[in-house]
Amino acid sequence: MHRKFRVLSTSKIDPLGSEMLAPLCELIVPPDDRADTLRRYMADIDALIVRVRLPDDIFTKAARLKAIVRHGVGLDFIPVSQATEAGIPVANLPDSNTQAVVEHVVGALFALARDFHRIPGLLKREGWSVRQAYHGLELRGRAVGIVGLGRIGLGVATALHHGFGMRVLGYDVATQATLPDFIVQTSLESVFSESDFITLHAPLLPSTQHLVNAQLLGLVKPQAYLINAARGGLVDDSALLEALSENRLAGAALDVFEPEPLAADHPYLQRDNVLVTPHTAALTQESVARMSVGSAQAVLDVLHGRCPTNLVNPEIWDHYLERWNLRSPR
Template identity: 50%
Template sequence: MPETPTPWRPQVLATSALHPDAEALLGECCQLVLPAAPGDDALRQAAAGADALIVRAKLPDDIFDHAPALRACVRHGVGLDFIPVEAATRAGVPVANLPAANRQSVAEYVVAVAGLLARDLHRLAIDFQAQGWASRVRHPGFELAGRTLGVVGCGGIGRAVAQAMHCAFGMRVLGHDPHASDLPAIITPVPLAQLFAEADVITLHMPSTPETRGVVDAALLAGVKPGAVLINAARGDLIHEAALLQALDGGRLRAAALDVFEPEPLPSGHPFLGRPDLFLTPHIAGGSEESGRRMSMEAVEETLRILRGQAPLALVNATCWDGYLKRHDGGFLAAGPQATDA
């Protein structure tokens, strides 16, 4: 009898480990590979034999030159600045991302941090540990009820934050997003300068693009409402660092919460470190237990869809899809395991 051919087990490279449930799902029909060491060189080397790539860290711009067999590139998250999408399209590699996977976690982070900054709890906690009970009179805060929220970037996360803050505290919501349409009735669209001039709490939810990098600059912050607080859980390069520090030093901004930086990780000795008017977290806004599993599971599901010749739910570079199907006609992964829950 002729030998039964060994089923194809695609090699899936992840830039870092996935949730165990996702690794188990992937392992039923694929081989998971991790880079042998940190850094771009190890990633390029690992990509040489990869059929698919799950992205949790910024890729080198030339990664697709080192991955001749690559069929799929899936972002473990939302931001596409981690992936050289144009290079992927030239290489004929479909790219997908997960627009909603961490939406709830980021929205809850922003709501929590807004309350923390408004009541000055970050500084109060430090003062209380150092100086004791007398600290209770040194940190008056303001209530969110009836205040104005400014949402810069009104996609899924921005809208979720707006809905939560409006429903919980009755906040008036201003929004700015040149690309958004059909905004919910609770969001009043305004120019960016007006939003900064009127909002008590400003939260950023834009992607990093050539148009948005450095958009929060000295000119914009010069017109910010005195005593406002600023939250950035989007991308670090949206804010001009020197302008932010100047606005804080001058008392124009009350405080800011930053979860993202440029570069990451934040280097030691950075001027943001050690400032009591800055609440800093290491890019964890979208990293709850639930969203961590959800992102890994959805990333694996999208990867399997592409390897099976099925269009992913969030295909970023649709122009290469027909060519992808023709190029691999008849050579797709057989139907197999599917996740049963999110």
């Protein structure tokens, strides 16, 4: 009997994905996701499902590794260039968590506009009289600035414009020729200076590291809010904390951080005008199931010589088939 493939998932996946792998694969979940722990497993692994950031040298002793699948979208968790150099196919799941993140961002915007993150605590501590000082915001006619106009950015824009009558200002590094008419494309500076809410949906690249810096935050309205459910590295934390402390920004909703996990004594956790969530925007029951099933399918495809739906480094595919003596089905 042919031995089972050994598949390492950096953390647990949904049972639907585990069940798909079970007939042909042994699924292994390490006791923790520290870099040294993951390195210890690499020599005897056929495929890797990625849910945490991998160290750049993870492939140095991974002679058997044939497939790397991102349980989600962001490729900054994977050293793709090193994988490509090693001849290892990398796949991700571009639309697996779009709806989940869109809904999280819209919910976070609501929470900021209506003080949902603060009012319950104030009510418990100070009583009914807190309503005398309450002044929530209505969204209709206000401007939301969206940095990054991919699937999630467009989803947020559509929900807020059509659902609540918000004006949409958009900025994207890439030219978007087919954007809906209701999105006004403008400069990054204009997005920050003219928006009432700013939400980040750009990928983390060397060019976008600390994109939100002191200079940009110096342009915002003092009553504006910032939402980040993309990548923590997009924001210069010291600049954001300074803007919040000096009341040059009304508040923020942050789901991602650099580094993660967020330290227990981090200043964000001490501020009542910052809504903090632990990188959960993409983690609904439905999206986790989609990501797990999609990851399992991509692993099985690659291990059997079938090109996965979203192969990130297609230039190595033919070499991969030759190296492992596989035939791609016609």
